[in-house]
Amino acid sequence: MSVTTRYRDAWEGFWQEAPDEQGAVFWDAEPALTVGVHLPLFEPHLAAPGLPFVDLGCGNGTQTRFLADRYPHVVGADLSAAALDHARRADRAGQAAYRLLDAAEKSEAETLHAELGDVNVYMRGVLHQCEPGDRQPLVDGVAALVGERGRAFLVELAEAAGLVLRGLAQRPEGPPGKLAPVFRHGIAPGEVADDAVPEYLRSAGLTVFASGELPLVTTECLADGSRIELPSRWVVAGRG
Numbered sequence: 001m002s003v004t005t006r007y008r009d010a011w012e013g014f015w016q017e018a019p020d021e022q023g024a025v026f027w028d029a030e031p032a033l034t035v036g037v038h039l040p041l042f043e044p045h046l047a048a049p050g051l052p053f054v055d056l057g058c059g060n061g062t063q064t065r066f067l068a069d070r071y072p073h074v075v076g077a078d079l080s081a082a083a084l085d086h087a088r089r090a091d092r093a094g095q096a097a098y099r100l101l102d103a104a105e106k107s108e109a110e111t112l113h114a115e116l117g118d119v120n121v122y123m124r125g126v127l128h129q130c131e132p133g134d135r136q137p138l139v140d141g142v143a144a145l146v147g148e149r150g151r152a153f154l155v156e157l158a159e160a161a162g163l164v165l166r167g168l169a170q171r172p173e174g175p176p177g178k179l180a181p182v183f184r185h186g187i188a189p190g191e192v193a194d195d196a197v198p199e200y201l202r203s204a205g206l207t208v209f210a211s212g213e214l215p216l217v218t219t220e221c222l223a224d225g226s227r228i229e230l231p232s233r234w235v236v237a238g239r240g
């Protein structure tokens with residue numbers, strides 16, 4: 001199953017309009033506050049640290065470039081060609097490779113796996129806003145990519161973040177500036193039930209090795225100047 005045209009168009013439209021500057025996109029926080037915090041949680045669980053790294057749903061590649069500073073073979077993969085254009089433009093040294101991929105399409109994940117072999121997967125903020133019918137296929141795609149030896153680190157908005165986001169969307173003054181385009185393009189964040197994530201992983205044949213909670217740091221501030229942080233959860237999974 002592949003994603004609907006509506007969903008793909010929503011992301012394509014979002015990224016076509018998104019500015020290039022780092023931090024202009026709602027979730028595009030500095031890597032030191034995001035993947036830099038996640039790697040120390042992930043690395044102790046890597047069975048094979050030498051495997052290629054895939055940043056799945058890499059968007060404009062901010063986190064991909066951080067990974068490419070640390071790992072020799074990094075691939076940023078995304079559903080949106082416009083997202084990958086941003087990522088390639090920002091990667092002036094060409095440290096990572098980029099790939100158009102619908103991870104919810106089994107044959108596409110299997111093709112990438114056939115090319116790279118087992119990989120370690122980093123996935124930040126992809127599952128929590130995909131459409132209900134795409135959730136299990138997306139996690140199945142992760143399982144196809146990690147194969148026998150790879151591990152996956154997923155960090156996704158918790159259910160509670162959906163409430164916070166809907167509250168921000170309904171403010172009388174409107175949503176914060178960087179959140180408005182997300183809703184305008186028909187992207188619905190924070191929609192996945194917390195209990196559903198381990199179920200998707202189990203159904204995909206993956207075992208959860210570790211998990212925890214962490215705030216997802218955004219690039220927007222409240223009126224008092226504090227950063228908007230959203231409840232999120234992380235999980236490390238792989239074949240048992």
Ligand SMILES: C[S@@+](CC[C@H](N)C(=O)[O-])C[C@H]1O[C@@H](n2cnc3c(N)ncnc32)[C@H](O)[C@@H]1O
Binds near residue numbers: 057102138
């Ligand atoms: C909220 S953004 C997060 C981007 C990046 N991971 C980050 O943390 O900055 C979600 C990204 O996932 C991509 N995406 C959504 N569904 C996907 C799918 N089925 N396969 C590959 N990428 C997908 C979108 O195009 C978008 O760039």
